């Protein structure tokens with residue numbers, strides 16, 4: 001069987017979730033490190049976002065689509081539950097992270113430190129201060145959700161945990 005090639009970067013959260021699926025399932029894979037918007041990425045993702053996947057004759061973009069392919073293509077353990085309630089809960093948390101929490105915690109809070117856009121290169125304090133209420137609120141939501149079992153969905157590792 002061809003070896004999956006994940007094209008992206010170890011520094012990219014969305015690349016790492018695709019790698020985590022491979023790690024959890026024991027899939028042998030290759031991570032090809034690229035810069036943001038590299039030609040290898042643009043060749044597959046229409047907007048140049050990482051990660052993308054090459055696997056034999058399959059090419060995919062979007063981390064959840066990549067994870068779904070890998071989960072179905074390879075045997076257990078499965079990171080997308082098949083039981084209806086657990087499957088829906090996995091979708092629920094993945095969707096919330098993709099639409100809300102990633103924007104707050106990564107694109108705004110983290111980037112205010114690692115790519116602050118300030119004249120002196122120091123953290124963007126106004127941006128950090130402005131986002132802190134949302135950071136606290138959203139981290140509290142995640143904390144509450146994992147309090148009982150340590151997982152977002154049931155008592156098992158799922159793709160929701162890796163996002």
Ligand SMILES: N[C@@H](CCC(=O)N[C@@H](CS)C(=O)NCC(=O)O)C(=O)O
Pocket residue numbers: 011012013014015036037048049050051061062063064
């Ligand atoms: N919805 C995409 C998001 C991917 C994404 O935003 N990746 C970031 C790196 S973590 C990126 O490529 N950013 C460059 C950009 O947005 O132009 C996915 O799930 O794969």
